[in-house]
Amino acid sequence: MEKTKILWINPINVDAYDQPMGEFIDTIRLPGTEVEVISFRGSIPLNNLEYRTFEAMTVADTVHAARYADEQGFDAAVIGCFYDPALEDAREISGKTVVIAPCQASVQLASNLANNFSVIIGQEKWRAQMSERIHAYGYGSRLASMRSIDIPVPDLQKDCEYTAEKIIDAGRLAIQEDKAESLILGCTCTFGLFETVQKELNVPVIDPIVAAFKSAEFMGSLKKQFQWYPSRKWTSAAPPEELIQSFGLFKNPPSIGNRYLLKEAL
Incomplete structure (x- = not known):
């Protein structure tokens, strides 16, 4: 069977999460x-995108990474942040590479498993931007609530037992008070915790890395089997190549600071 190639983009300027997330992805990927x-x-050591200001600093690099994904023959690319930063921009320039993002993948999956969902967010700051995304995707009517655990992104993996306890407490309130039928963990840095929470609360608990990565695998396989590539008609059209060249948009290599590779499993 022809192998599937996926690029996972951590849209930050530090490599702290590359290996841990890569090792987690290794446990869920298909053999091929x-x-x-x-x-x-980057000169600015951004280790999170909790603020729109931080996100704005990474948009150009995310777009360039999407271009790189197509040039290197990746079947799919994932933007590894639950804000889905620069998703539409990256999709416009990704050629034949399908671009996936965690929020969209998670709400799609949760809606296949339940009539509604609550999102467990790290801080209240996230609420407005994530709500905007979910409503823009057409899933606003399925959003039962957002519950904050008051933990910033850099601290979510520092004490996983404590983070899981906070998620369980917030999830229980979402189920009992907001009538949530499923839960979504609203940050990719909560990876590895969903099974503990799910076992305790007995509802589907969506890990956004799992949702996004498995969606990327699925879309990559569909692309190979049915030639379902991203559309380039009308509003999905990419910038004309002659303009890209005349502006010198991608004349320099993408600003990749670190790579963590997972080869095809034997």
């Missing part, structure tokens, strides 16, 4: 899937 996990190289 190759994965490259990357983060960016």
